[in-house]
Amino acid sequence: MARGFRVERDSMGEMQVPEDAYYGASTQRAVLNFPISKLRFGRGFIQALGLIKQAAAQVNEQLGLLPPRLASAIAQAAAEVAEGKFDDQFVVDIFQTGSGTSTNMNANEVIATRAAEILGEARGSRAVHPNDHVNMCQSSNDVIPAAIHVAAVLAITRELLPALRRLEMGLQAKAEEFWPIIKIGRTHLQDATPIRLGQEFSGYASQVRHSIRRIEAALEDLRELPLGGTAVGTGINAHPEFAARVIARLSELAGERFVEAENHFEAQAAKDAVVQASGALRSTAVALMKVANDIRWLGSGPRCGIGELLIPATQPGSSIMPGKVNPVIAESLMMICAQVMGNDTTVMICGQHGNFELNVMMPVMAHNLLESIELLTRGAVNFQEKLVAGLQADRERCESLVEQSLAMVTALAPRIGYDRAAQLAKRAYESRRTIRAVALEEGVLPEQELAALLDPESQTRPGLEAASAGG
Secondary structure, eight states: OOTTEEEEEETTEEEEEETTOSOOHHHHHHHHHOOOOSOBOOHHHHHHHHHHHHHHHHHHHHTTSSOHHHHHHHHHHHHHHHHTTTGGGOOOBSSSOTTOHHHHHHHHHHHHHHHHHHTTOOTTOOSSOIIIIITTTOOHHHHHHHHHHHHHHHHIIIIIHHHHHHHHHHHHHHHHHTTTOEEEEEETTEEEEEEEHHHHHHHHHHHHHHHHHHHHHHHHHHTEEOTTOTTTSSOTTSOTTHHHHHHHHHHHHHTSOOEEOSOHHHHHHOOHHHHHHHHHHHHHHHHHHHHHHHHHHHTOOSSSSOOOEEOOOOSOOOSSSTTOOOOHHHHHHHHHHHHHHHHHHHHHHHHTOEETTEESOHHHHHHHHHHHHHHHHHHHHHHHHHTGGGOEEOHHHHHHHHHHOGGGGGGGHHHHOHHHHHHHHHHHHHHTOOHHHHHHHHTOSOHHHHHHHTOGGGGGSSOOSSOOOOO
């Protein structure tokens, strides 16, 4: 044995494990088998695993399956894992066995070793067995999907939804602040009829609000846990009361409501709830991409672009052009959104690989789902704090562009007819003058009536300002 290692054993024989490691032979085999990437399970997933193992140990004691002393040590060790004391011991690559068995055994071995230490035993003593004791009444096939759901629910409820609600409130506040400002609307990237800047921002706020509702709807299926199904959903080697009891205890430990899967075979063979949740995150990313990109364009300039919005300056924008400031916070959010959309594609493909009684692409599915939650959380917070909160409008610019727009002729169409209005717009375009100027020159309508119809404010609300054209 090389110096600095100890010998550990599992069902396949001996393995050299780093002397100070809390994990054992099974984990070390996985480390050697999957030298793929630098991606590892993060804090949220490890916390979920720890909470599940803690609840399981406590329930197994209640059921008379584990001696109190042993159960107490396992529960304490699992709680320490949940708290983050052993994150550096979770060393298995994301691209591993599709069931996540290697990571489940990683958790079992770390908890078993720490529990043995609590009981005064040496590392590697097997005084606490990773399979017989820590994994009692469990299988990787129900623990890993349960951990995905638990981690996702906690991250969504505690981090993502609060971040999105703050952003929605920030956008709504801007909608109210900008309500008095009338600007030109745009469709097909071309001038359209006037709109209030506040109306435009109310749409952005509503997009975020609807995104929140979609995510909340997806939460309900994520609250279903497959614990107790063990290998294939039948519950072999698990006490009949284990599932209900452990999920109740887990709910207490996590501070969130979880329920037993309606059907254990569906819960382990398919990961449709994860696909649905990822889809809700994707739709949120699509919404935020639109909001960020619109604000970026509306702030383009500062002199030769649209220039209706004044975006907060956060850093120099160019290494060669002095004084240039770029919409970097919006660009950051747009890249986050692109990543989330890509993650969802991976989750979708993984969801198709529920082969018979087990999905076999769960680790990368879990990684992408949880990464998307984290990215959207941080992106929404950053966007609100560094851009939306400090956003200002250039009222003069907004209102000057309205008068220049050829789409102002739309308000005249009900009175003079579509064809005549189109001819008016064409003449205004060719002469580089406003609709108002050409209409006055040609005496299309009495001046007072023309002024009323071309009032931009009246065009920002429903209604027909004049009777239909007659001839």
